[in-house]
Amino acid sequence: MTDTSGIAVERVDPTDRARAIDTIVLAFGADPLIRWLFSTPQEYLEEFPSFVERYAGAAFDADGAYHVHDFAGVALWEPPGTSSAEGRTAEFLSERLEETAFVDLGTAFEQVNRSYPDDRRWHLPFVGVDPIHQRSGYGSRLLEHVLTRCDQENVVATLESTNPRNLSLYARHGFELCETIQIGDVPPIYPMVRTPRSHEDATSR
Template identity: 45%
Template sequence: MATIHESAEIETATKAEEQQVINTLVLAFSSDPMMRWFYPSTNDYMEYFPEFVRLYGGKAFDHGTAHTLHDFAAAALWLPPDVDPDEDALVALFQEALPEERLAHTFSVMEQLDGYHPTEPYWHLPVIGVGPTQQRRGYGSTLMQYALETCDREGEIAYLESSNPLNISLYVRHGFEILGVIQEETMPPLIPMVRTPRE
């Protein structure tokens, strides 16, 4: 079981703090296999990934479900049941940012993901990350457990897609199960996972 740091004060990030949260996540994902497959160029990554985070998880700021700790050392964006990412805007962003071959693979992945989404109401974790200098201190586990307590209390499913195989063990420790593996040719694996609420 992951250690919960008593000193870790989890805070809800406001809309005004959105950029600070995104900055943390940009650093956290700078070596993520899937995200760097999308944006192998550093310039492209810095230009497009912040907007990807905004479109994929930014609605968390509107619902009070953007969590941070230790002065933005780590952050997690959760979407409550029936709140979805802005898919049309994501498609437009991909069309602007990706070459044709990568774009075709991306659209295929999006279609495959639709088949893994739970059919009943669920909490979605689009993005969670810890700044590179703050990793291996249990901050990711602390943020994860904090949100999952809500899922358990409300009796609702949690769902995520892991873009980095190194994070699978963290998610499994918190009760997530692998649903499958999505992979297109040279693209790193994307792993949808689900967690049923605990009594």
């Protein structure tokens, strides 16, 4: 695994909220599920930023938003106790999806939620790196920053990958695939769970 110890992680200042979302927009331009939701370039550029704000905006308010290398990479983590994003996004999506697609997407995420433990956990709605900075270790560093804390506090971490190309990255950091979920025309969703590692496990990586 790439040595990322020299990469500094900084918390996103409230005044830089838009900069963080811009990085996520750049990173998710080819994501299968996101581009299913926002299929045209205009829809994606105009509407996806609002979706990120609704779906993961709680990370900013809960001090769970981090960046590296002047926003070359961003992670939006939701600490334990953060309110569910479903209520924040349901109305937004219901207005832009056909009824069948909206119902299928809701069913898919109901199944995702059943994959996760009920106890306290850190959840990762988005982590992304500007394409010109990918393969620089920035994504790994943003994962490690919170996963180290999960190990120290004995807390589970969860995420749902919507791009199969990222599964190996998450697996290298200890996430395990729960199942592959595909309902109707909704692209596959991959819920993943990482159990906290002991000190011995963490130092042997």
